[in-house]
Amino acid sequence: MMNTKSLYQEVVLDHNRNPRNYGSLDNANRSADGHNPLCGDHLNIKINLSKGYINDISFQGESCAICKASASMMTAKVKGKTQEEAETLIQEFREMTIGKLELDSNHHLGHLTVFSGVRDLPTRVKCAILPWHTLHAALNSVATVSTEAGNDPMHVSIGNA
Amino acid sequence: MKLAESLLKSPGTPMFNIEQIRSDFPILKLKINGKPLVYFDNAASSQMPQSVIDRMIRYQTTQHANINRAVHYLSETATEEYEKSRNKLKCFINASEDREVIFTSGTTEAINLVAHGYGRKFISSGDEIILTTLEHHSNIVPWQMLAEEKGARIRVVPINNAGELLIDEYEQLFNKHTKFVGITHVSNALGTINPIKQMIEFAHARNVPVLVDGAQAAPHMKIDVQDLDCDFYAFSGHKLCGPTGIGILYGKAFLLEHMQPFKGGGDMIASVTFEKTTYNTIPHKFEAGTPPIAAAIGFGAAIDYLSEIDMSVIEAHEHDLIDYATEKISLIPGLRIIGDATKKVAVLSFAIDKIHPHDIGTLLNQEGIAVRTGHHCAQPVMRHFKVPATTRASFSFYNSMSEIDALISAIQKVQKIFS
Numbered sequence: 001m002m003n004t005k006s007l008y009q010e011v012v013l014d015h016n017r018n019p020r021n022y023g024s025l026d027n028a029n030r031s032a033d034g035h036n037p038l039c040g041d042h043l044n045i046k047i048n049l050s051k052g053y054i055n056d057i058s059f060q061g062e063s064c065a066i067c068k069a070s071a072s073m074m075t076a077k078v079k080g081k082t083q084e085e086a087e088t089l090i091q092e093f094r095e096m097t098i099g100k101l102e103l104d105s106n107h108h109l110g111h112l113t114v115f116s117g118v119r120d121l122p123t124r125v126k127c128a129i130l131p132w133h134t135l136h137a138a139l140n141s142v143a144t145v146s147t148e149a150g151n152d153p154m155h156v157s158i159g160n161a
Numbered sequence: 162m163k164l165a166e167s168l169l170k171s172p173g174t175p176m177f178n179i180e181q182i183r184s185d186f187p188i189l190k191l192k193i194n195g196k197p198l199v200y201f202d203n204a205a206s207s208q209m210p211q212s213v214i215d216r217m218i219r220y221q222t223t224q225h226a227n228i229n230r231a232v233h234y235l236s237e238t239a240t241e242e243y244e245k246s247r248n249k250l251k252c253f254i255n256a257s258e259d260r261e262v263i264f265t266s267g268t269t270e271a272i273n274l275v276a277h278g279y280g281r282k283f284i285s286s287g288d289e290i291i292l293t294t295l296e297h298h299s300n301i302v303p304w305q306m307l308a309e310e311k312g313a314r315i316r317v318v319p320i321n322n323a324g325e326l327l328i329d330e331y332e333q334l335f336n337k338h339t340k341f342v343g344i345t346h347v348s349n350a351l352g353t354i355n356p357i358k359q360m361i362e363f364a365h366a367r368n369v370p371v372l373v374d375g376a377q378a379a380p381h382m383k384i385d386v387q388d389l390d391c392d393f394y395a396f397s398g399h400k401l402c403g404p405t406g407i408g409i410l411y412g413k414a415f416l417l418e419h420m421q422p423f424k425g426g427g428d429m430i431a432s433v434t435f436e437k438t439t440y441n442t443i444p445h446k447f448e449a450g451t452p453p454i455a456a457a458i459g460f461g462a463a464i465d466y467l468s469e470i471d472m473s474v475i476e477a478h479e480h481d482l483i484d485y486a487t488e489k490i491s492l493i494p495g496l497r498i499i500g501d502a503t504k505k506v507a508v509l510s511f512a513i514d515k516i517h518p519h520d521i522g523t524l525l526n527q528e529g530i531a532v533r534t535g536h537h538c539a540q541p542v543m544r545h546f547k548v549p550a551t552t553r554a555s556f557s558f559y560n561s562m563s564e565i566d567a568l569i570s571a572i573q574k575v576q577k578i579f580s
């Protein structure tokens with residue numbers, strides 16, 4: 001079994017303490033709410049998307065440290081990227097948390113691999129992945145998403161929490 | 162506190178030796194993440210002593226056959242052992258007759274049985290059902306389903322900030338439409354012990370029957386259904402050192418007799434033709450199909466085990482545990498206990514500033530400590546306290562003071578990680 005503490009690394013704790021891009025966005029033209037009914041985590045993501053680029057992004061909400069740090073690092077990562085680049089990251093992140101991504105393969109996740117440990121904590125996978133689901137929903141103009149299967153826009157099983 | 166001290170602090174009776182008790186539970190020897198298991202998730206499900214495990218193995222190796230069906234030796238033995246278990250449960254809760262004890266798959270099924278068997282027959286449009294804010298979802302949803310089907314209305318007893326029911330408000334909810342009351346004896350999320358005897362008396366003065374959800378009470382105190390005078394009382398085996406898949410519904414015989422069956426099938430009938438089926442007598446009317454026989458017999462063995470220790474001794478030790486834990490945990494800065502009712506069982510729900518319960522749960526697990534985090538299937542309670550979730554440590558008589566010390570230092574460690 002993995003050492004849980006490796007998930008709570010300084011970078012994760014730091015993003016939890018001082019989340020980047022936290023708050024609202026005045027010029028947002030995309031917004032989505034994500035909700036994890038099992039633990040009560042919820043967050044809102046706002047994006048300013050123009051000409052296929054994520055010009056600006058913000059998030060807000062109440063969640064555990066894993067979810068908050070994941071959201072913070074995600075927003076920092078996708079800001080300035082194209083929609084396609086963001087979708088690739090979403091896909092890679094999702095595969096990483098369910099153990100389907102080779103960490104030494106040619107992926108684009110960079111520091112985000114600090115979250116690879118959640119694959120050994122099935123009940124926490126949903127915490128890490130919620131911001132990414134919500135980003136996907138916002139990019140595709142879906143107003144709300146839930147980590148519970150029936151409402152899951154990505155139609156993936158992400159473990160039983 | 163050192164072990165010797167904790168032994169001294171345990172109830173005055175020399176009968177209670179915590180180390181000896183702990184050695185009855187093989188799972189307590191486990192190490193989790195290299196640390197001795199500290200099991201504080203007893204409200205979700207308790208652990209099983211060796212004697213219960215052995216009893217189920219003995220049944221399965223030497224006594225198993227289907228019950229109530231054949232004249233051969235094994236079927237008769239299995240039937241007899243199954244019925245002996247029913248009798249043990251009857252004595253455990255001081256019911257007046259064995260037939261008032263119905264085996265169900267657990268508390269949830271017992272409540273659904275009443276919502277269906279009593280509710281669908283006797284509750285109709287415009288009627289009101291009183292529940293409380295402290296209910297587990299399993300004592301809310303079956304009544305909501307019934308209310309929706311019948312056009313009945315659910316009324317809810319509010320709580321104060323200690324997590325106690327407001328009894329004045331309860332009494333004011335009664336009117337001529339009130340047809341049923343469902344109350345949890347003990348709150349699973351907070352540990353509050355409700356004054357159910359008084360509440361039952363009030364309802365009975367208005368001819369309203371009362372179901373008590375005893376899932377969190379039966380493991381912690383002596384239950385006397387005749388003294389309480391409740392009409393129904395439900396609890397689960399797996400929270401009482403027994404197996405999963407078994408529980409009971411106690412019901413007063415005259416009520417059970419007037420209720421409609423819940424499930425149709427074998428064993429619940431007296432005779433069947435395609436024109437008409439005559440139902441069997443209670444309790445069989447409510448036990449359609451082959452029950453979990455080994456589980457029922459294991460449940461009986463768990464009752465033997467608990468009775469041998471004595472519920473009052475268990476209650477006293479658990480009282481010491483919650484007093485000690487409350488005192489110690491209150492000293493932790495930034496920690497807030499959720500639910501500090503004057504009367505409560507050994508359940509400690511808490512929130513820590515700026516640390517989400519799920520992070521606490523994951524990090525405590527790293528220290529070998531099992532707690533529950535989340536809404537505890539009691540979202541109305543969470544809403545009252547304006548928290549999405551809490552961390553809950555729920556104790557059992559086999560927990561020790563030194564385990565509480567381990568919890569306290571693990572919480573301090575978590576706070577340090579997040580500081």
Ligand SMILES: Cc1ncc(COP(=O)(O)O)c(C=O)c1O
Nearest residue numbers: 267268269297299349376377397
């Ligand atoms: C108060 C209360 N009622 C009912 C239940 C449901 O019990 P079971 O899942 O065994 O049917 C529980 C279990 O958590 C409970 O705590």
